[in-house]
């Protein structure tokens with residue numbers, strides 16, 4: 001039998017376990033041109049909160065009764081397409097379930113001989129690729145500039161900061177709590193870090209970036225973005241990658257410092273990673289190279305068992321993860 005997590009109801013505000021339902025079904029049979037995959041790892045990502053909502057967004061939402069969306073890494077069990085054979089390790093979009101049938105064109109073979117297969121959901125997957133293109137194509141960091149990134153210990157933020165160091169920037173992270181801040185500075189090698197939970201956000205930011213900020217990579221929004229607008233230099237850039245502090249909110253945050261965009265001629269651009277889908281290979285090659293020569297460090301946060309995936313997503317949206325959030329399946 002297959003196990004799946006379905007959307008049970010659309011949440012209003014914070015998500016809860018009642019928004020999900022565990023279901024069992026027969027394992028489907030692949031038709032010609034399809035493969036049956038046993039999922040080993042499920043990625044949990046902040047965008048999933050948006051897909052649970054009825055509000056219109058850049059991608060279609062999940063309907064009540066449908067399997068929750070998500071990327072997985074797993075192994076081909078049965079193939080009816082010549083490009084795949086049983087035992088192949090693959091990246092899929094089969095969602096929150098133990099097994100699933102996918103069209104061969106929507107399954108990607110991965111090379112798990114040099115890195116763990118789960119890395120293709122994190123540093124060599126969607127979050128790493130987001131960091132790569134967001135920073136390089138929108139942020140345009142130059143040697144000697146100051147780069148700030150929020151959610152700095154997370155899947156995207158940790159890669160952004162380390163790529164910023166490689167580009168020769170002075171890098172400052174913003175993260176919640178001592179353990180994450182210590183990790184960002186001591187293990188990832190950022191030049192400074194601001195703990196936004198310490199209660200002195202504006203003053204601590206001012207002290208951390210005395211000359212102002214050239215590139216700000218935004219993952220969080222709300223109060224942190226408002227505080228950062230006051231720190232931006234003339235002709236600086238802001239990459240709006242995510243606004244996680246607002247995902248569970250019922251009202252949008254009221255920004256107060258838009259004037260800084262005008263006065264400082266800030267270039268502020270939103271990004272969605274799939275605008276670069278034809279160039280993902282370029283990012284994966286670059287990231288894999290830095291990973292291999294030790295210039296990129298990476299950390300995972302693992303929850304065991306499909307039935308615990310709802311708890312994992314609820315925690316991710318509150319900052320309970322420490323590193324890329326994954327669910328280990330089949331345990």
Ligand SMILES: NC(=O)c1ccc[n+]([C@@H]2O[C@H](COP(=O)([O-])OP(=O)(O)OC[C@H]3O[C@@H](n4cnc5c(N)ncnc54)[C@H](OP(=O)(O)O)[C@@H]3O)[C@@H](O)[C@H]2O)c1
Pocket residue numbers: 045046047126127130151152153154155156157174175176177180219220240241242243244245246271272273274316317318319320321322323324325
């Ligand atoms: N645009 C795109 O294509 C794209 C692609 C991937 C990800 N993203 C966005 O990038 C951001 C980071 O995603 P990720 O996958 O790397 O997640 P992550 O950073 O690994 O995990 C989320 C982190 O966000 C922080 N957070 C949660 N609630 C917060 C709040 N209310 N205020 C401040 N910080 C909060 C927490 O860190 P602290 O404990 O440090 O607060 C938490 O650990 C998200 O906004 C996501 O939507 C965008």
